[in-house]
Amino acid sequence: MEDAIVLYPSPGRGHLISMVELGKHILKYHPSFSITILILSKPNTNTNSTSPNYVESSTDQYMATVNSTTPSITFHHLPPISKVPPSTSSFLEMNYLIPRLNNQNLHQTLKTISQTSKLRAFIIDFFCDASFEVASNIDIPTYYFFTSGASALALFLYMPTLHKNVDKSFKDLGNMPIDIPGLPPIPASDMPVGILNRNNQLYEYFLNTATHMAKSNGLLANTFESLETKAIVALSNGLCVPDGVTPPIFCIGPLISSSNQDGDAHECLNWLNSQPSRSVVFLCFGSMGLFSAKQLKEMAAGLENSGQRFLWVVRNPPPDKEKEPNLDELLPKGFLERTKDKGFVVKQWAPQVEVLSHESVGGFVTHCGWNSVLEAISVGVPMVAWPLYAEQRLNRVFLVEEMKVALGLKEMEDGLVSAEELEKRVRELFESEVGREVRERVLGFREEAMVAQKEGGSSHVALTKLAQLWKQTQHE
Numbered sequence: 102m103e104d105a106i107v108l109y110p111s112p113g114r115g116h117l118i119s120m121v122e123l124g125k126h127i128l129k130y131h132p133s134f135s136i137t138i139l140i141l142s143k144p145n146t147n148t149n150s151t152s153p154n155y156v157e158s159s160t161d162q163y164m165a166t167v168n169s170t171t172p173s174i175t176f177h178h179l180p181p182i183s184k185v186p187p188s189t190s191s192f193l194e195m196n197y198l199i200p201r202l203n204n205q206n207l208h209q210t211l212k213t214i215s216q217t218s219k220l221r222a223f224i225i226d227f228f229c230d231a232s233f234e235v236a237s238n239i240d241i242p243t244y245y246f247f248t249s250g251a252s253a254l255a256l257f258l259y260m261p262t263l264h265k266n267v268d269k270s271f272k273d274l275g276n277m278p279i280d281i282p283g284l285p286p287i288p289a290s291d292m293p294v295g296i297l298n299r300n301n302q303l304y305e306y307f308l309n310t311a312t313h314m315a316k317s318n319g320l321l322a323n324t325f326e327s328l329e330t331k332a333i334v335a336l337s338n339g340l341c342v343p344d345g346v347t348p349p350i351f352c353i354g355p356l357i358s359s360s361n362q363d364g365d366a367h368e369c370l371n372w373l374n375s376q377p378s379r380s381v382v383f384l385c386f387g388s389m390g391l392f393s394a395k396q397l398k399e400m401a402a403g404l405e406n407s408g409q410r411f412l413w414v415v416r417n418p419p420p421d422k423e424k425e426p427n428l429d430e431l432l433p434k435g436f437l438e439r440t441k442d443k444g445f446v447v448k449q450w451a452p453q454v455e456v457l458s459h460e461s462v463g464g465f466v467t468h469c470g471w472n473s474v475l476e477a478i479s480v481g482v483p484m485v486a487w488p489l490y491a492e493q494r495l496n497r498v499f500l501v502e503e504m505k506v507a508l509g510l511k512e513m514e515d516g517l518v519s520a521e522e523l524e525k526r527v528r529e530l531f532e533s534e535v536g537r538e539v540r541e542r543v544l545g546f547r548e549e550a551m552v553a554q555k556e557g558g559s560s561h562v563a564l565t566k567l568a569q570l571w572k573q574t575q576h577e
């Protein structure tokens with residue numbers, strides 16, 4: 102019987118891509134494993150019809166591409182479920198309620214796989230916690246794949262302790278510094294958005310996830326040791342969990358999405374080909390980053406005044422976020438014409454991995470999503486940190502204060518970033534001594550990321566240990 106590893110992403114293309122990359126990474130070094138990725142079924146009712154995660158036809162196309170390029174990864178679709186309960190939060194619906202409704206099917210599927218192969222490990226996406234109880238009921242070694250960094254992992258594992266020691270919601274504590282082992286003091290207002298309010302269901306969800314993670318067989322993190330040494334030491338020494346015993350941590354990153362996932366070339370890459378080396382600042386804000394029309398106008402003015410070359414991904418402001426942006430309406434009058442020799446605006450989505458690794462790109466204004474951070478570090482591109490949602494404000498603290506690979510942007514009281522502020526930071530990144538130092542630091546981490554992945558490097562060793570552990574597992 103072959104050795105099988107089952108991966109379970111939560112819905113949505115971003116989560117699927119991360120799991121596919123994890124699967125490919127395991128196969129690259131340990132090709133004898135078979136990798137099955139379970140795909141949550143779409144609800145049969147139309148109650149969920151507005152959810153972007155379930156109408157993404159691009160996910161099917163993506164899976165087809167993976168099937169043809171990496172046939173050793175199998176996608177297994179769980180049977181459809183019939184009902185989705187009403188939920189107050191689409192996040193909870195996606196990541197908790199729907200996975201929970203799929204638990205019976207999941208149970209059956211894992212049992213079936215164990216009958217035909219040696220099921221060595223079940224790896225759950227951090228956002229798919231509802232399945233933890235299934236795995237523990239049928240006694241399969243269960244791991245969590247944490248798609249953000251070790252510092253964010255330290256915070257999440259520390260949540261039950263914080264919950265006990267801090268008696269108010271973080272949202273009511275202003276900038277009060279919160280102490281977390283392995284991290285610099287984090288202002289309460291910079292805590293991840295989902296846990297700011299202790300009275301909502303999301304907070305409870307993450308608290309439960311933290312408790313389950315601490316009981317799992319191990320935690321896989323998309324990072325590398327020398328990038329987040331302090332947090333990793335705190336985690337490994339058991340300082341982040343209530344009983345002082347953390348499950349083994351495997352830092353196996355950086356896992357970077359393969360470029361050109363759907364095989365289409367993008368016109369912005371041609372434009373980059375004609376720009377001078379390291380001259381372009383790239384502005385891109387993850388899979389969900391959106392700005393108001395007012396903010397977009399400020400950004401345009403800041404970029405124009407900075408005099409720097411730029412490549413900017415623009416989306417339509419909420420609520421019509423799926424609509425193609427009308428650039429003539431959204432951007433200042435004459436902006437596109439005036440900047441046509443220096444700038445390139447892409448609507449909706451750019452091939453970020455390819456852009457960042459292009460020789461002409463010399464800086465990155467980012468929302469601090471962890472994949473974006475790792476993608477920039479892996480190719481040595483310095484950043485300007487502009488966090489928007491999720492745990493990105495927390496990431497900004499490490500990027501700017503600890504790793505010193507990014508410059509921080511100041512927001513005004515109403516949350517807007519002014520044109521002057523953006524201009525100042527972009528100029529600073531490209532023209533100042535501080536910018537030069539940030540560039541040097543990130544180039545240093547690029548080297549360390551390469552070393553970590555090489556044979557004998559920390560991430561390679563971590564993956565080898567994990568594979569050895571799986572091979573030794575007696576569960577059959």
Ligand SMILES: O=c1ccn([C@@H]2O[C@H](COP(=O)(O)OP(=O)(O)O[C@H]3O[C@H](CO)[C@@H](O)[C@H](O)[C@H]3O)[C@@H](O)[C@H]2O)c(=O)[nH]1
Nearest residue numbers: 248249387388450451452453454470471472473491492493
């Ligand atoms: O125009 C675009 C926009 C994004 N991307 C890619 O999309 C991914 C975006 O990932 P990430 O930077 O991590 O941002 P989010 O999509 O916002 O990711 C969520 O998941 C991350 C990992 O858990 C968290 O760190 C973030 O805060 C959370 O918002 C990256 O691979 C980008 O290369 C593109 O290729 N083109």
